[in-house]
Amino acid sequence: AGQPNVLPIQVVNLGKSTVVLGNMTVSAEGAELQNNTVLVGALDPGGFYTLDATFTPMQAGEMTIKVALNYTDDFNQPRQVEQIIPVTVQESAPIIEPGMPSEGGEVPVQPVQETFLQKVWRFIRGLLGLDSAPPQPVVPQGEAPVQEFESVPVSPLKGP
Known part of the structure; x- marks a missing residue:
């Protein structure tokens, strides 16, 4: 909404x-x-x-x-x-600011910042067929990351 x-x-x-x-x-x-x-x-x-x-x-x-x-x-x-x-x-989900606790007291995970050289290195690794995924954010111990939004299925248009 x-x-x-x-x-x-x-x-x-x-x-x-x-x-x-x-x-x-x-x-x-x-x-x-x-x-x-x-x-x-x-x-x-x-x-x-x-x-x-x-x-x-x-x-x-x-x-x-x-x-x-x-x-x-x-x-x-x-x-x-x-x-x-x-x-x-459905109701709209609240907007969660980075570093701000959500309703359950969970702290959202901060994305990892990359330098230009780290991005170039990931590109070269990708050309060689090696793992070139961006670094994953670090979750503080004892806390779970905030879940992403789910998509809502809509019934298709049915004609006469």
Whole structure:
């Protein structure tokens, strides 16, 4: 919640002929969307078009995202296809400053600083096929490092 996320929406032509599509619009209540409307145009059979909207939910909880696609049918009548995508928005994680203890009293691990010569040496080792991984941060004894964020799976768009 409160953090921008890229929301890739893809439309695919599963038919046997080229179709001409109009505007594709993504909307959601309680969220700010950017880059959420695009003119799709002609899609060949098996072709696809992806809209990468920026989705910023304002609060945590269940939300619905509405995708609307305008087109003209074979009888020259304007039509619209709508798809509702349910999503679960989680609370945003607090920002932890280096050296500042977190809620569990753990001290985050400080990244190891490298000099230019150390970076060059790692590059040469990588060219020779040796271990060229950057040095790992040192965890003080008796303390565990702070865990990284996990990604949240989102259900795919299912068409009619």
